[in-house]
Amino acid sequence: MHHTTYVRAGSTDDAVARMADGGQLLAGGMTLIPTMKQRLASPETLVDLAGCGLAGIEDEGDSIRIGAMTRHADVAGSDLVQTAVPALAALAGGIGDRQVRNRGTIGGSVANNDPSACYPAAVLGLGGTVHTNKRDIAADDFFTGMFETALDEDEMITAVSFPKTGKAAYVKFPNPASRYAMVGVFVASGADGTRLAVTGAGSDGVFRHADMEAALDASFSADSLDGIAVDADEMISDIHASGDYRAHLVREIAKRAVAAC
């Protein structure tokens, strides 16, 4: 690891100010720290967000609001999340391993937008809202490409809100080596119809599948996804899975997610 200076921000404003000075925000560090240890990232200043009061889960009536620094284990174990959006609690409980779930945070995961991460599928699949120090961003506008988001240079996530949704499920087909999602599908049936988001597979990161959503709106059953095309050319293709295998898995795992609702 290169030399770095660690500072602990006392508030969101403090963190944003330090970010303006070139600081790198540190949430759970589950991606950033290993990257630094491999000398692939070398921020001069690390701005730890742990002291910004951003952890916690709140009931906001029709939705729940999860602070950016809330750890996966706390989301998984929350009575509120388990009741309001059980699929989200289950997803959080399946991220990484116990150590990761006790360090990693929802804000860090969503901001990083790793194409194989689980949380982006939930945010997009549930039609959540990403709250920042500047504004609220709808999920559909937030994820803009692999490891890319709508966040501005001077913007940080403070919380993520999810509409209370009982009829939803997330099914992950893990990469055998990393156990990240090779294909993960989050499907939710809410007041505004069906949303279906796919992570792990798309070469532009997490994405919704309009044809599947339409088919499920017509008939919410696994069988209604039979024969729906998934474009292999838009899939990641690597040593673990080719594009056409991933495309096949997207439909297969989507069916399982629908069946699990």
Next chain:
Amino acid sequence: MPEGSIKDGIGASVRRKEDKRFLTGSGRYTADITRPGQLHVHFIRSVHAHANIKAIRKDAAEAAEGVVAIFTGEDVAADGIGGPICGWVVTNRDGSPTNEPPHPILANGAVRYVGDHVVAVIAETLEQAMDAAELVEIEYEVLAPVVDLANAGSGPQIHENVPGNMYFDFELGDEAAATAALESAATVVELEVRNNRLIPNAMEPRAALAEYDPIDDSYTLFTTSQNPHLTRLVIGAFMLSIPESKLRVVAPDVGGGFGSKIYVYPEEAVCTWASKKLQRPVKWTADRSESFLADAHGRDHINKVRMALDKDNRITGLRVDTVANIGSYLSAFSVVTPTILHAPLLSGCYQIPAIYTNVKGMATTTAPVDAYRGAGRPEATYLLERVMDTAARQVGMDPAAFRRMNFIPKDAFPYQTPVALQYDIGDYEPPLDKALEMIDYKGFEARRAEAASRGKYRGIGLSSYIEACGIAPSAVAGALGARVGLYESATVRVDPTGTVNVFTGTHSHGQGHDTTFAQIVADKLGVDIGSVEIIHGDSDRIPFGMGSYGSRSLAVGGAAIAKAVDKVIEKSKIIAAHLMEAADADVVFADGKFTVAGTDNEKGFGEIALAAYVPHNYPHDRLEPGLEETAFYDPLNFTYPSGTHIAEVEIDPSTGVVELVDWACCDDFGNLINPMIVEGQVHGGIAQGVGQALLENAHYDETGQLITASYMDYCMPRADDLPNFKVDYTVTACTHNDLGVKGCGEAGAIASPPALINAVIDALAPLGVTDMSMPATPEKVWRAINDAQTEAAE
């Protein structure tokens, strides 16, 4: 199985003595050792698979904070430092020797794989060394890589003295006889298999710490080695020209090796060399990325197999043509692994009158490839057990029945195979029968039908293996090209109070020697296991030994210990006879007591030990004082563990995921000293075999970059990939060592891959699938199902 005479003796599942320190984090590994004034070395490694080094600019780095020295291949050459040697070579088909290229400890002029060690940056702290390394500029002229094994011969030549990129062209057996058998066969079975390349992944990365003592011009090297004396011999005599007596090599606790820590690597030699140049201790600890890139890899064969059957489906001949990837340089056992440890195993546990094999060892611009758990024998077993299933399917026989009718019958031992080995003893039907019963082979079709009702394809696969271990009879090894002897040594030192210290030339890096060896000694001497200490891993303390690999520790090292203990008992009997005023021949030793037949005279073992060291009343005319004996044991033959493993799988056709649902195995390891430790070895071996068959694969891309260079991409088996294993044993005791033991360390990894792949093929056979390569990943299996269904539809 022999019943031990005491509670913790031979045959008892004693809990491992060493686990107290391992499980409490109290082990002492090389990286835990710190010497005053130690420096840290960071190696700059090649980022190219194949390139000429045009220039190395190190001025800026040398000026960086904390930097003490920066060494390159030119410095190594200037000091006349040699490279690691190949420990065992073979003679080519045409009588010429193996082509042995130089292997400088820092690359000089060219790099030959991604991870090749180019520059050693030595600084006060590791961070300073790594920071400075970023300031070193290396100018490369990139050359075309050689990655594709099948076409390695037509790639650009990697070494000046290795034409056609072929290190060796080895053969064994009778080609004319094998050809005749194939030409006259009623059935010829053909199969081509790839034995996938693996990365060892010992839990502890390699490490070295070297210290030079200018007062007596001597060195101490702490290193992660499976065989400290071999390291001392090679570094001392062949690389750095240090008198052996001036080099102490210590391999303290070592966290796994699986073969990868047998060899002498350049890094530990650099540390030793630099410790004198700089007059300060020099330490190196690999990070995990370096382990992936620069530990010797394993396996990586292409085998073309042709088997001849007569009209009764008896095997009449076998021909195997193998191309083995040896990688960029010749590692210590890289040549012997695909030849001497591979070709003689091709008879398996079958009567095959005619066998011929040719093995071409190829240079590629990939990491060196060497022995990995099983070393040559897994490759032989894989191709043989795959072709056995292919043959059974081709002639419409049950695979168990086909194996059974071709087994070497139990009354045929000693059995001389047509490929050099003579099996001393074995009986292959009982373990087959037991394993079939354990997995309920008869009930399989019902399970297959039940799985089908759930939309799953269920399959069952067998592997009846034999291996040759207890490596090795020195004379045989020497005749076959070994440059070392392969005996083992032991010193048994009894203290005046009767406690016992055993100094063994083997090395324990997870195998449980502290316990197993103590059980042997406790059993033979009738003392408590707690009073027996096992000392290993320090060339200044132990007699010259060859270390641990090839499942040799018990069969060779344990046998040496038993012999040394026997010498102690013989001497003790004379002392006892003197003390009890009896004739030597009348003294009987049992249960820790010396008695005189027909009297009530007795002396405890402790009393004899005291008499040996306080020899006031002692047979000085016949014996020297003291009670310490050394034995060197050179085995007369290899040992031949065997058995049958059976895997049962279920495949989800919608994803291609293979679920391993059941495993039964019955092994014949001869006598068991500690059945619990043996079972652990079987479990670990199977886990590694499952890894090879389903999960693991070292993947280089076409430019020679290692894509699977971290756990993000290299898939290790985890506990939840494995079922509970049903493990049992039969015993035919080895005929040529006193303990009747054969060794168990590699059997699981040897037996298991073909059982698993045979099960996968069996599951898909109803669709018309006849082949599956390792690892059987979900995508491969899914594609095989799709292709078969497409073909059926057409």
